[in-house]
Amino acid sequence: MMLGYLLARAGVEVTVLEKHADFFRDFRGDTIHPATTEILAELGLLEEFLRLPHTEVPELRLGIDGETFGLVDFRHLPTRCKFMAFMPQWDFLNFLAGKAKQYPAFRLEMSTEATDLLRSGERVTGVRARTAQGDVEIRADFTVACDGRFSDIREHADLPVREFAMPIDVLWFRVPRGQDAPPTLGYLGGGQIVLAIDRGDYWQCGTIIGKGTFTQIQAEGLATFRDRVAHAAPFLASGLDSLTGWDQVKLLSVRSNRLRRWYRPGLLCIGDAAHAMSPAGAAGVNYAIADAVATANHLALPLLKGTLAVADLQHVQRRREPAIRRAQALQRQQTRQLAALSRRNPPLQLMRLISRTPLVKRRLGRIVGLGFRREHVRSLHHSNRR
Ligand SMILES: Cc1cc2nc3c(=O)[nH]c(=O)nc-3n(C[C@H](O)[C@H](O)[C@H](O)COP(=O)(O)OP(=O)(O)OC[C@H]3O[C@@H](n4cnc5c(N)ncnc54)[C@H](O)[C@@H]3O)c2cc1C
Numbered sequence: 001m002m003l004g005y006l007l008a009r010a011g012v013e014v015t016v017l018e019k020h021a022d023f024f025r026d027f028r029g030d031t032i033h034p035a036t037t038e039i040l041a042e043l044g045l046l047e048e049f050l051r052l053p054h055t056e057v058p059e060l061r062l063g064i065d066g067e068t069f070g071l072v073d074f075r076h077l078p079t080r081c082k083f084m085a086f087m088p089q090w091d092f093l094n095f096l097a098g099k100a101k102q103y104p105a106f107r108l109e110m111s112t113e114a115t116d117l118l119r120s121g122e123r124v125t126g127v128r129a130r131t132a133q134g135d136v137e138i139r140a141d142f143t144v145a146c147d148g149r150f151s152d153i154r155e156h157a158d159l160p161v162r163e164f165a166m167p168i169d170v171l172w173f174r175v176p177r178g179q180d181a182p183p184t185l186g187y188l189g190g191g192q193i194v195l196a197i198d199r200g201d202y203w204q205c206g207t208i209i210g211k212g213t214f215t216q217i218q219a220e221g222l223a224t225f226r227d228r229v230a231h232a233a234p235f236l237a238s239g240l241d242s243l244t245g246w247d248q249v250k251l252l253s254v255r256s257n258r259l260r261r262w263y264r265p266g267l268l269c270i271g272d273a274a275h276a277m278s279p280a281g282a283a284g285v286n287y288a289i290a291d292a293v294a295t296a297n298h299l300a301l302p303l304l305k306g307t308l309a310v311a312d313l314q315h316v317q318r319r320r321e322p323a324i325r326r327a328q329a330l331q332r333q334q335t336r337q338l339a340a341l342s343r344r345n346p347p348l349q350l351m352r353l354i355s356r357t358p359l360v361k362r363r364l365g366r367i368v369g370l371g372f373r374r375e376h377v378r379s380l381h382h383s384n385r386r
Pocket of ligand 1 (some may be wrong): 114147285
């Protein structure tokens with residue numbers, strides 16, 4: 001959506017396909033990092049964005065057995081927003097779609113699922129798509145696969161993938177809001193890690209489990225699951241009675257991988273389609289948006305001039321891949337730590353030391369809040385709006 005917005009803003013005719021009828025699906029990344037809000041500021045969208053309902057979190061905190069540790073501090077970042085914003089992803093996507101539709105060059109086709117690539121010899125020339133009215137062919141000078149971590153399009157493009165083993169999965173569920181809790185994101189206790197995102201009248205909760213252990217957890221029973229969650233995050237206990245069936249608990253399979261080559265003639269993969277991000281550090285949305293900005297910065301002009309070449313696509317990969325490699329390596333380390341945390345609590349002395357050392361917390365704030373390579377909007381702005 002961000003790339004669609006940026007290209008239309010530059011005057012490039014663009015069609016975004018979304019297979020669902022709307023964006024109202026729960027359990028997606030809800031975090032908007034300071035680097036992303038800075039991009040919105042560069043686009044002149046920040047003020048309006050901040051008027052949407054959201055929560056501002058200046059410091060990420062972890063609660064362990066009743067003690068709270070501030071670990072990641074955004075308050076000293078050189079950005080306008082010195083906090084991480086939490087906003088349901090559907091609100092963010094609807095906001096961007098609304099802004100993009102102001103440009104006559106932008107089209108959004110909902111309920112339209114890309115099912116295959118069209119080709120002319122080696123060159124990708126668009127997609128075949130399924131709609132309620134039947135299959136259609138959508139021809140394009142340039143196609144971008146940004147269809148997420150289970151990307152069908154990259155499969156069809158037959159691009160080689162390097163897969164990294166992930167020791168965890170995530171279970172998501174909602175808990176009605178009862179007792180208020182301190183603004184802490186993560187809770188740890190009794191071998192259970194629980195994330196709780198404030199969604200107004202309910203908590204969107206996630207809990208980390210060992211890869212492939214959901215069936216075993218189900219066999220142990222819902223009461224045991226509720227007890228474990230309540231042990232880690234006691235303020236959720238009263239609301240957990242509302243969890244009465246496993247159909248209220250969604251398994252999100254964690255993947256981490258990276259394409260060796262992100263492109264073919266006429267096609268580029270970005271975001272999770274090029275490099276599926278694990279939830280560790282909650283950074284995948286930020287990196288996907290940075291990919292979109294880098295892509296628009298480099299490709300808008302050749303697209304307008306009709307001179308787009310494979311070397312341009314190569315340039316995008318070269319620019320983004322080093323940051324993604326570093327981010328994924330860090331995520332692998334964080335994911336191993338998360339898996340270890342479910343076996344034993346971290347030394348509280350270490351947690352206390354970090355939470356009392358501003359320099360370390362600020363350093364972590366930079367890594368999480370800004371990512372490894374920030375992108376700034378440099379693509380053209382064609383002022384024509386509807
Ligand atoms: C359990 C879990 C929790 C996470 N939590 C966070 C978090 O808190 N913060 C964070 O920053 N990141 C988080 N991530 C990572 C983050 O979700 C991704 O990195 C990010 O969403 C990637 O954005 P994207 O636009 O590339 O893909 P997606 O957000 O996956 O978007 C792909 C879109 O393409 C659509 N689509 C798919 N196939 C087709 C098709 N064939 N035709 C048309 N449309 C199609 C989908 O419906 C979807 O709307 C999490 C990941 C997991 C697994």
